[in-house]
Amino acid sequence: MTRRFIAIVFVITISTFTSNAQDFSRLNQFLDSLETHDKFMGNVILRKNGETVYSRSLGYKDFDASIKLDKETRFRVGSISKMFTTSLIFKAVEEGKLHLDRKLSDFFPEIKNADKITMSMLLQHRSGIHNFTNDSLYQSYFTSPQTRQRMVQIIADAGSDFEPGSKGEYSNSNFVLLTFILEEIYNDSYLNLVKERITEPLQLKNTYVGKAPLKQEAKSYTFENGWKEEKITDMSIPVGAGAIVSTTEDLGKFIEGLFSGKIISKESLAMMQEIREGYGRGMFQFPYYERKAYGHNGGIDGFSSMLGYFPEEKLTICYLSNGTNYNNNSLILAVLDTYFGKGIELPSFQTADLKTEDLDKYLGVYSSEQIPLKITFVKDDTSLIAKPAGQPDTVLEARGSHVFEFVQAGATMIFDPEKGEMTLKQGGSSILFKREGN
Template structure:
């Protein structure tokens, strides 16, 4: 009933000024990134208070609407993890079961647990680390074919000793759901989660053609072009769903209210998994875990062919924000969710640390413009990334731009994978750039990532 209500009714919990500022945040993100459209939903006090779509959803949608289903990709992982938790409640499996109990043919399955699969600590090689469709994705695939090609390779590391994102692990987890429940994955999710919550997602492979947003891609600063979807089956349990922003917000409300699953299951999903050496991963079971002003933040992003998504929940504040876009470039989703969160929940940042980190980011930018980066500011991985060719390209493309008009943080810091993610908008008279950084914790932590791209 809430989804069917007119937008003005949904928006009443925001002041007119807040609504206008939300609209500005979204439209600015679309303009600077050249992403065609966005659909958002905002939860305050455990209720959807704003749901709106912006821009051009493509030729298959007659009129831009918040009812359009966008592909949410890897945000789907938390639903696969929830299915596992539900089956554990039913006494049909345990998170600590060895994978060999279900699929002994998988490499290392006698040493990895279901918990390893869901927390990206299994050591299984990721079958899709790229940010584009590779050649095999021209053809349909089955979960078993993915397992046969990628899950029977040697492990990248001993289970539990490292964190490495692995879509392959989630395909295996989905296969376990089907084997144990005796049901197909999507009907299982629909019966136990979607229908009780009034959600109506569909298989993302079917979210194409009339009535659905068109996905777009862009090569460097070239034209924004419609992107050819991947063939069927490639995302499945690792990212199988397409839904509206309001549908995803309904799931966020269930998380906030601890409904549909026992509270202990939600807590289990949101527990920061630690490696064998005790170090935190910044990840739970299908969700990223971080902190904001002392409150736990449960979040996840998603990338499909032609689509990006971001979902941020702060349970203690009964707050959530969803941003879905029909382009796989530009990082508009993060700009939107961070901007809205900071508008409605202004962060109380440690200015000493954050000012220092901004100064350091600005300093390293100037050094890259000169082609002389201070490598003592880089971790081993970041130093590997900045090859002589990379440094030259940075200097050749950024140097002529000169000193930026402004260099400012976008949103607040958040933990991921043991590093702190901070993003910045770099503004020139004729363009805006986006800087995405990851760094070791603390004022003087080394950069693990420092990547500049169009947008911001």
């Protein structure tokens, strides 16, 4: 399980609408099924014109103490924090304290290529600065407090992955540095800047820069034969890249305030929305049919999150999860399909009952001519485990004759033992793997 604070762009492309009827009974059944089968814990909200039209809480804030989640529960929101940091950067630009073309070398000349990297490149992930959370070293210190000096040194030591401006590639390092730049130009802490310039003006009473977890905050979990509590990232590490704590309602008010001009100007917002190679400035674009939402998503520890806003419809969707054993993109689709009057299918979590010897026919190393990836399949009693090269081990769920799923990634693996083949289906793609030495 990765504990990095990350962002994954959801691409939502499916068929056409029907009516605009808003009957949420089917969605409630969908979410009931997720909760019953330990697939999702968290809060979900839909807001239209600044008013909540649907919300649900599923699962536990504290699983071991049997304390249920409610709408007031606060979650670590991960990379949604980058929207707060970007808003502060644009406020600094509007106040004349910063320019988007200002060079990083004015603040951190020790960073490789700092004289070529602009504030705009940092915001749009075009700096080339290596993402420090991708390194194995990160696992050795992520639970311990780190100073600003140490974080800058870690980022500087990691170097550069590509020439600044030549392409876009996600890096949390960009927003850690932007946090420190904000603190320097304002001579104030990031915590105070968020409070004074965003949360207090918008009256976001449950949103703040996290420190040690408070009793109002959810604990986070991964599912390994039951919900297991995750280790906690020290918030001195992600700062403006992932340290915000909030609720679904507060995040709805935040993004609505952002798009209505209550935080930055319309001109600044338009620059946030400029998408280049998948990246805006502190913002992503989420397509849904012909419609487009703007926002961010992310994950930290066992938390995952998504916040999106459809400007034309003035519609906000947000989920904050403290435990997921499911492909959350399917959850987003179920919520939006319901709102826009499209029928949804209830998920099926029936599993095949296999004996340990039944798994022997699937074991081995599989490779593909279509992609440069090898997957080794091993077993642990009655569980089949996929070990993709360079990725975490994954326990698969048996779905039927020769069919296994990795639900969180939306991946299905179909074996043909007689041919020694496995077909991986994910995101509309179908990739054939063959067992080596077969």
